[in-house]
Amino acid sequence: MSAASHAHGGGHAHDHGGGGHGHDHGVSADANVPKLVVALALILGFMAVEVVAGLLIGSLALLSDAAHMLTDAAAIALSLVAARLARRPAKGAMTFGLKRVEILAAQINGVTLLVLAAVIAFEGVRRLFDPPPVEGGLILVVAIAGIGVNLAATWVLAQADRRSLNVEGSYQHVLTDLYAFIGTAVAAAVIMLTGFVRADPLISLVIAGLMVRSGYGLVKASGRVFLEAAPRGIDPDEIGRRLAGQPGVAEVHDLHVWELTSGFPMLSAHVLVRDGQDCHGTRRDLEHLIHADFGIEHTTLQVDHERGDLLTIQPLRG
Numbered sequence: 001m002s003a004a005s006h007a008h009g010g011g012h013a014h015d016h017g018g019g020g021h022g023h024d025h026g027v028s029a030d031a032n033v034p035k036l037v038v039a040l041a042l043i044l045g046f047m048a049v050e051v052v053a054g055l056l057i058g059s060l061a062l063l064s065d066a067a068h069m070l071t072d073a074a075a076i077a078l079s080l081v082a083a084r085l086a087r088r089p090a091k092g093a094m095t096f097g098l099k100r101v102e103i104l105a106a107q108i109n110g111v112t113l114l115v116l117a118a119v120i121a122f123e124g125v126r127r128l129f130d131p132p133p134v135e136g137g138l139i140l141v142v143a144i145a146g147i148g149v150n151l152a153a154t155w156v157l158a159q160a161d162r163r164s165l166n167v168e169g170s171y172q173h174v175l176t177d178l179y180a181f182i183g184t185a186v187a188a189a190v191i192m193l194t195g196f197v198r199a200d201p202l203i204s205l206v207i208a209g210l211m212v213r214s215g216y217g218l219v220k221a222s223g224r225v226f227l228e229a230a231p232r233g234i235d236p237d238e239i240g241r242r243l244a245g246q247p248g249v250a251e252v253h254d255l256h257v258w259e260l261t262s263g264f265p266m267l268s269a270h271v272l273v274r275d276g277q278d279c280h281g282t283r284r285d286l287e288h289l290i291h292a293d294f295g296i297e298h299t300t301l302q303v304d305h306e307r308g309d310l311l312t313i314q315p316l317r318g
């Protein structure tokens with residue numbers, strides 16, 4: 001067979017197995033922890049103020065913001081726990097440690113946003129038909145303070161390494177809450193200027209829409225990792241063609257590219273080389289190509305000769 005590449009094809013190795021290896025180099029959790037702690041303190045401190053104000057004046061927009069801030073705090077706390085677990089070394093049955101816990105945290109954050117959006121949307125529609133009286137002045141004061149707090153928290157998390165879906169989940173929670181406060185301030189101004197109290201639930205529906213957008217993005221991105229899809233920006237077919245086109249390579253099959261956790265792509269493949277080709281030298285060359293051209297450091301390549309000699313076992317003679 002001429003040099004070819006088959007992603008996810010069938011095939012079995014029989015001789016000269018070669019295994020490449022890379023390094024455990026996922027996105028560093030340690031560097032993100034202090035930023036997550038600062039953001040958590042900001043969110044918790046202001047959330048208590050907003051809950052009290054929302055209950056006193058009966059504003060759905062403020063209470064929805066407070067509920068979202070509670071999920072912000074929970075999301076950041078979950079991210080901190082996940083980051084701590086991800087630092088644990090691999091041992092026993094957990095040969096990669098608990099790195100994928102960060103992806104699980106991101107998915108939980110995404111689902112939480114979707115559920116909260118549904119609750120707020122339901123209540124917002126109900127209040128459109130039966131709007132309660134709200135005090136626009138106090139809403140505006142609390143909303144402006146909330147914008148300041150969430151701007152600070154958003155800025156802190158923006159400095160973290162957002163390649164981590166774990167951190168991105170917390171960032172999306174806080175960013176959506178910033179948008180929510182801006183919307184709440186607009187609603188308060190409208191109520192003060194026009195007396196149109198339905199501006200409060202209308203803004204809540206906009207906030208719910210933003211939550212759906214962010215939540216869906218997190219669920220989709222984390223789902224790709226759990227389903228072991230190829231990382232974004234990496235084309236397995238292109239990798240296969242490049243490997244199969246290298247000198248001495250006859251065929252590439254059983255090619256798999258996936259992501260263990262954020263920033264930790266992995267690759268495995270079965271490579272057949274022509275008779276007389278140095279299997280181990282070819283493996284090293286292919287590993288270098290994969291790392292240099294595609295940014296994948298952790299590789300497992302099994303390299304065999306195209307027509308390897310099979311061991312013949314003679315039957316025992318009595």
